Amino acid sequence: MDQQKVHGSFKALAAHSSETGVKKTDLYRIPPEKIFEEDGFNERDYNDPEVEEQIRGFEEAYFNGTYVPPLIVRIDSQTGTVMLIDGHQRLRGAKRAIARGAPIEHLDCLPFRGGNDERILLMLTSAQGLKLKPLGVASSYLRLTRMGKTVADIAKHINRTTTHVESMLTLATANMDVREMVREGTVSATMAIEAVRAHGEKAGEFLQKKFNEAKAQGKQALKPSAIRDWAPPRRVAGRMYDTLELTYKGIIAKSEIKDLLVAIERDGEESIATKTVNVDAATMVGLIRLFEEIEEAKKKSQSKRAAAGQIGLDV
Numbered sequence: 001m002d003q004q005k006v007h008g009s010f011k012a013l014a015a016h017s018s019e020t021g022v023k024k025t026d027l028y029r030i031p032p033e034k035i036f037e038e039d040g041f042n043e044r045d046y047n048d049p050e051v052e053e054q055i056r057g058f059e060e061a062y063f064n065g066t067y068v069p070p071l072i073v074r075i076d077s078q079t080g081t082v083m084l085i086d087g088h089q090r091l092r093g094a095k096r097a098i099a100r101g102a103p104i105e106h107l108d109c110l111p112f113r114g115g116n117d118e119r120i121l122l123m124l125t126s127a128q129g130l131k132l133k134p135l136g137v138a139s140s141y142l143r144l145t146r147m148g149k150t151v152a153d154i155a156k157h158i159n160r161t162t163t164h165v166e167s168m169l170t171l172a173t174a175n176m177d178v179r180e181m182v183r184e185g186t187v188s189a190t191m192a193i194e195a196v197r198a199h200g201e202k203a204g205e206f207l208q209k210k211f212n213e214a215k216a217q218g219k220q221a222l223k224p225s226a227i228r229d230w231a232p233p234r235r236v237a238g239r240m241y242d243t244l245e246l247t248y249k250g251i252i253a254k255s256e257i258k259d260l261l262v263a264i265e266r267d268g269e270e271s272i273a274t275k276t277v278n279v280d281a282a283t284m285v286g287l288i289r290l291f292e293e294i295e296e297a298k299k300k301s302q303s304k305r306a307a308a309g310q311i312g313l314d315v
Contacts, residue, residue: 027070029106032094035073035082042088042123043136045183051089058093063102068094070108072122085112085119086126117147121157134189135182138172141165167193177204186211187222195227236297243290250283 017023044051061068071087084091091107098104112119120140124132132140144154151169155162171182171189174196181187187195187207195203211222232240251257256277263271 026111028073028109028111030073030082030109031105032091032098032107035071035084035091035107035109037088037091038083041119042084043132043139044088045133045136048133055089055093055096058090059096059100060093062094062097062104063100070110072112072126073109074112074119082109086122117144117149120144120147124158134168134171135179138168138189141168142172145169170196175201175204178207181207181211185221188224191222191224191227232294232297236294239293240290243286247283247287251277251279254278 011024046052058068060066068090069087071090072085073082074085075081076083094102094104094107112122114122120143124137124140141154145151151162151165154160155165158165168189170193171179174192178187178192178196181204182189182192192203192207195207199206207222207227210227214222254277260272260275260277263275
C-alpha cells in the first residue's frame, strides 16, 4: 500500500489540489485609500451609536494588529475603481487607525462576482460586523423588489419567511414620519408595521399621539400595549370558547333557530329584525357571567397599565 505523500505547506497543498482537495482563493492586498464606498449602497445608519461603537472596535483591532476579516470588493469595469461591497465599518475603522499612526499599507480583500441584486443580498446576509437595523433591512428588500425580485425570491435567499419580507416591505413603504419614529427609537419596527396596517396613511399621526401620551408620563418610547387593543388573557379566552361552544350546541339544534337561518339565507338579516327565540335560562346566565368575567379582566388590565403610566383608563 502506497504511503500518502506529505505536503508541509499550504502552498504545497494548493499546488497538488487534485490530490489534496485544497484550493487557493483569490486574496488581494489593496491600499485603503484605493477602496471607495458606493454612494447609497450601504443601508447602515452611521449616526447610530451602536454603529459608531462597532467602527471604534475595528479601529482598535487594526491599531493593535489584531486579525480582521478581509473586505469584499468589486471593480467598476468602466473606471477601474475598487468599490466596497462588504466591510464598510472595517474600512472606516482602518482609516481611523491609520490617522492615529497605525502602519497599515494594505487591506486584505476578496473579489466579488455577481450582479446588483446579489450585492444587496450579500449585504443582508453577511456574518461580519453589526447587522443592519430594521430600516436598513426594509430599504434593502424594497430595492430588491425594484430590481424584479419577488417576495418569495428574497425570502428564499435570506432564509426567512415571506411574512417577514412582506412586513418589512410595509415598513419600507410607510410614510416618512413613521420611519423617522422607528429611526429615533420611539417605536419599534414591529409596532410601526402594526400601526401602518391598522391605520394606513394616518399611522404616523396615531403613533405620535400615543407617544405624546407616553411622554407625558415620563416614557421615552412606546410599549406595544399602548397601541394594541385589549385582548383577554389565555385563561379567560379558554373559558370564552368553552361557553360559546356549549351555547352553540344548545341552540343550533332548535327548529326555530334553523328556521331563522333559512330565512336569513333567503331574505337577508333584515327579515329577522323583529323575531325572537327562546333560550334556556342556564345558557343565558352562562353568557352573562362570561361577559362579566371578561369586563373584570379588562378593567384590571387597564388599571395596571394606567398605574404604570402607559395609557389612561379611557383608552
